[in-house]
Amino acid sequence: MDLRTRIDLRDPVAPALDDLELLGRNHVADQGVAGGDFVDVVRATWGTALTIGDVCGKGHSVANDAGAARLTLRRLMSADPNPAAALAALNSLLSPAAQPGPVRGHDARYVTAVAAAVRTSRLGRDVTVAVGGHPRPLVLRRAGRTEIMGSTGPIIGWFADGRFTTMTCPLWPGDTLVLYTDGCLGTEGADEGRLARSMARLTTAPLAEIAGVLEADLTTDDAAFLLARVR
Amino acid sequence: MNRKFSARVVASDPVSIVVGGDVDVESEERLVATTHAAVQSLDQPGARAAGLVMDLSAVTFMDSSGLRGILRSQEVAEVKGVRLRLRPPPGQVARLFATAGIADRFEYLNDVVSRVP
Numbered sequence: 001m002d003l004r005t006r007i008d009l010r011d012p013v014a015p016a017l018d019d020l021e022l023l024g025r026n027h028v029a030d031q032g033v034a035g036g037d038f039v040d041v042v043r044a045t046w047g048t049a050l051t052i053g054d055v056c057g058k059g060h061s062v063a064n065d066a067g068a069a070r071l072t073l074r075r076l077m078s079a080d081p082n083p084a085a086a087l088a089a090l091n092s093l094l095s096p097a098a099q100p101g102p103v104r105g106h107d108a109r110y111v112t113a114v115a116a117a118v119r120t121s122r123l124g125r126d127v128t129v130a131v132g133g134h135p136r137p138l139v140l141r142r143a144g145r146t147e148i149m150g151s152t153g154p155i156i157g158w159f160a161d162g163r164f165t166t167m168t169c170p171l172w173p174g175d176t177l178v179l180y181t182d183g184c185l186g187t188e189g190a191d192e193g194r195l196a197r198s199m200a201r202l203t204t205a206p207l208a209e210i211a212g213v214l215e216a217d218l219t220t221d222d223a224a225f226l227l228a229r230v231r
Numbered sequence: 232m233n234r235k236f237s238a239r240v241v242a243s244d245p246v247s248i249v250v251g252g253d254v255d256v257e258s259e260e261r262l263v264a265t266t267h268a269a270v271q272s273l274d275q276p277g278a279r280a281a282g283l284v285m286d287l288s289a290v291t292f293m294d295s296s297g298l299r300g301i302l303r304s305q306e307v308a309e310v311k312g313v314r315l316r317l318r319p320p321p322g323q324v325a326r327l328f329a330t331a332g333i334a335d336r337f338e339y340l341n342d343v344v345s346r347v348p
Contacts, residue, residue, distance in 0.1 A: 133330070154332040
């Protein structure tokens with residue numbers, strides 16, 4: 001019996017968008033205890049911000065931090081479509097000011113996250129991403145290619161001097177952006193390449209089918225993902 | 232499925248913390264406690280200068296809590312001015328470090344193999 005709690009992404013978390021088809025789910029491993037993974041979509045004046053993240057640890061205080069991180073990134077991304085700046089700002093808010101400081105305990109938190117900005121210009125649509133200690137997003141090209149996107153930055157909230165970088169690539173109608181947490185990487189451990197290969201035959205599949213593949217080998221931990229296909 | 236965690240301090244030169252099994256939410260505290268004990272054991276100036284080596288080669292699995300245990304262990308050594316070096320970890324742990332963007336936050340012990348020409 002599956003004891004997980006599945007939370008589907010829906011209003012007001014996911015606004016109805018005419019340019020993106022969205023499917024987001026958050027599987028909470030411990031029933032009755034809110035999880036540490038989060039997903040978010042927000043329509044901004046400049047376009048659409050998509051974020052996903054994972055707060056290290058278990059229990060209610062972790063879920064509380066996940067909600068705080070989600071809304072902090074939402075606010076930062078709404079104001080400025082610069083995902084690296086958003087992750088850096090969250091890192092500054094969470095990291096202790098001086099190192100080496102006192103030794104941190106088991107209740108010390110760090111966050112991993114991906115922030116993405118989808119924009120339309122006169123040249124077409126593009127996405128800019130930044131990654132903090134998190135599995136990198138995938139872009140499933142309608143033509144059949146699968147790309148791992150972005151460059152890895154450090155976990156958020158542990159190193160005050162953490163540096164984050166952005167990467168931008170074009171998105172064409174039918175392309176799908178896949179954001180996910182490590183709970184979707186299966187029991188073999190964090191292997192982005194293996195997941196990317198398993199997606200190769202699904203680049204034009206309905207989003208629900210892609211979701212099914214992501215859910216096929218969930219770890220015992222929380223697992224969340226957010227799929228966004230360009231209309 | 233859980234492979235039994237173990238962490239012990241070996242009085243080698245330099246002193247080593249040999250870690251094995253699953254490093255996760257169940258074992259994080261014991262890892263940090265073992266590092267603390269290893270740091271305390273460096274009472275000779277020579278041993279302090281040589282620092283500590285954490286050997287992760289027998290680790291079977293590590294999750295985000297285990298990773299936090301490694302980061303906290305690094306702090307435990309750092310605040311006492313002890314250099315903590317890692318032996319290059321096995322694949323899953325190396326991938327975890329890479330995904331977390333922290334592989335370059337550690338010092339690694341390069342085994343010097345003496346070659347006879």
